[in-house]
Amino acid sequence: MMGYENQGFEEAHLYASKEEMASLVLNEDPSPPSNGSKSFPHDPLSSSPPFVEIPTDDTDPLHPPSANQVLPSHSSINSILEPPSYADAIFRSFDSDYVASPEVNSQDQSLSALPSFSSDYIKICVSDPQKEQEQSGSLVPGGSYYFTYLITTFTNLPEFNGAEFNVRRRFRDVVTLSDRISESYRGYFIPIRPDKSVVESQVMQQNEFVEQRRIALEKYLGRLAVHPVLKRSEELRVFLTVSGKMPLARTTDVASRMLDGAVRLPKQLFGGESVVGGAAEVSEVALPAKGGRDLLRIFRELKQSVVNDWGATKPPVIEEDKEFLEKKEKLQDLEQQISNVSQQAESLVKNHHDMGETMGQLGLAFVKLTKFESEEAIYDSQKACAADMKNVATAAVKASRLYRELNAQTVKHLEKLHEYLGVMLAVNNAFSDRTSALLTVQTLKSELSSLNSRIEKLEAASSKIFGGDRSRIRKIEELRETVRVTEEAKNCAVREYERIKENNKNELERLDKERQDDFLSMLKGFVVNQAGYAEKMANTWETVAEETSGYVK
């Protein structure tokens, strides 16, 4: 079956591959050919274009979404969100604009929380991965290596004392950052950091792996940068601005962190406006050093006793807050549903993909048939048949391409669902923080009550002895001292618990609001996209239907 020259169907080879199909230039198609690989460019906020491409008003992350959500006609949307000249300008009329809005949101979950932060701005780019040798005297000859990434930050936040920063960090530093934030910001919905993915790093091609990691890091830092509280954390600031070796220690002792954290709280919350439990904490600064050391000791012992008494399992926590329990259940249900929809969405995308493929193959088969008929045509009827076939083939290939592009967009829209699965993880962590804080409180309370009952017993026993029992009295005094310190610890733990509870509450409100906005815009984007492509397909096929209507009388 050789000899199919390019006659009238450029590039239609016998066994055309997907790429060839994509590059098939069809005679009637006025739009510029797509290159098949990427139908829609990535988020204008993403890092791959050079940094100088600071977005204009359409991609300002703080630009209120109201413009995106107005739907009078496509042309007005065009004028608001005219994207730069991307390769595939074909489908600008509807989907690119809508994709722009969720695209903007993908890095900016708190878009809707804007009103109070209208002047804040942090943009973080991760780029330029470089291989570096492990410095420490490792036993491995030749040394192992690791990758560092260039982290560039643009900001106008006052505490940064600067507008642009460039530092080099390795993945290990990110892990440290994440761990430190988790310690300091218990109760908040803290974005989940990228996986260490040890297995993947062995299996994948290095380039691919590094690129994948680079993207993941950028996304992660971006999420931190839009969290209203975390974006102002010291840990993040230090990570982003201090050149050379990162000064954040791997972890701080939980106990001292509680003290430190208690002292620094006022600054961390909402730019210092509202202070949750802050006023109470200030008095902690005045704690004598001995008190601090004693507290430390208490917490260590507490941890140990929990382990001793309960082994590996956690003791049951008596959560009394009904409202919280309800909310928790509801969120679990939500998580389940989001996961389901996400799965079904994946399946939907796959089916659209298959449909597009088969449609394309059908089109190609007809292309070949048409060529064949045209070459062999003796009768006029054959020529007519060939002409019809050509129209159908053209339409089928076009439809196939439309399916492919539709899919690429759909994937972007539905990515939001995946994001929220990640958010759910963060929520679970925050709830865990609360639970373990409550556990601490309850354990301390029970410790206190057992100490007090021991004191009572000793006092009762001692009172029976005339003149007192010296050893017992000493013991009682020691216990009283322990009680005092434990009491302080308990109060500290209670304050911590209340703080976490408050964080949970605020975060839940934020989550609800943002989720509404995000899902709504995702829905809109999805729906507009589907509608637009369906209309294009309808037009394509309607033309053919008209051309062949003569056969049906």
Place this chain on the structure above:
Amino acid sequence: MVQSPRSLSSQAPYLTVSVTDPAKMGNGVQAYISYKVITKTNFPEYQGPEKIVIRRYSDFVWLRDRLFENYKGIFIPPLPEKSTVEKFRFSAEFIEMRRQALDVFVNRIASHHELRQSEDLKTFLLEDEQTMERSRSQETGIFKKKPADIMQIFKDVQSKVSDVVLGKEKPVEESNPEYEKQKNYIFQLEDHLAEAQKHAYRLVKRHRELGQSLSDFGKAVKLLGNCEGNSLGKAFSELGAKSEMLSIKLQREAHHLLMNFEEPLKDYVRAVQSIKATIAERANAFRHHCELAETIKFKEIDLNKLRLTRSEKLAEAEREYEQLKADGEELKMKFETIVKLMNEEIARFQEQKTIDMGVAFHELAKGQAQLAKSMAEAWRSLLPKLEACSS
């Protein structure tokens, strides 16, 4: 579908048939489907304007075989295949597809100017079931031809023909370059069509799969809507409902595609295979004709020998010789008839095919356009509701 030939009678002669009302008969292994065959005609030899008979698939096969035997050179309309998968045999879809194909089959015969005059057709359309069954079993007895056998013969001949075409054998073939070209065309056409049909069938499957997926998606979205509550939840629920609605449309389009696009394509493939059978017949006829011509030559030599020796066997030999020559003439005529018929048939075939495919393409385009439009409408209808949510 009846072509009106030039006619001197006051009313144009017509013969239309419909194959309807499939019904399952019998039980177990012996179960089969019977069809009602309704004939409407004004042919004088049919004695009556309307007649209804009951027929089964093997009756149709009988008719096809008879026509193939008696009308060499004409492209006999193809039959739908026998079902190979047992459980599929009684599925509603399969029965409908078969019924449609059988209807097309009979009507094509009824509209072919030569075939419609066949006695066997008359038998098929008019006789009661018992007579039909008797004729059928007689035929299978005598000719021992079952569909599988015929296919095997086709295949043998096909390979023989292609061998000949490729010059593998010592050719007893026509040296007719135009005919060669036609044969080549037919063989390659079959390959192309088979591929197109394969993808058409897959496309039907994809529609079904996408429909199912959309339905599952809709359900999941609805559940999410319930979970969210308030206006967002309602938006999700609406999306879910639309998805489910569209899923139904997709299933419908899948069926429509199957019956109105994939089947015609399959029919086209079958028609080409039928032509191949005719090609094989023509090759046979040619070979017989040549072989006999050889035999006659040898006989002539023998005859001359006998003449020289003035043998008593001469008279008998002369009689035999004359007989052979008469046979030879007959075979030659048979062959030439086939050639003539084939030439006419090819032109008719191309014309008919163009129309059939034109219709099929139209159905494809129409179906796809309608489907796409419904989808666009459904999605667009959600937008005002989504708008209401954000305000």
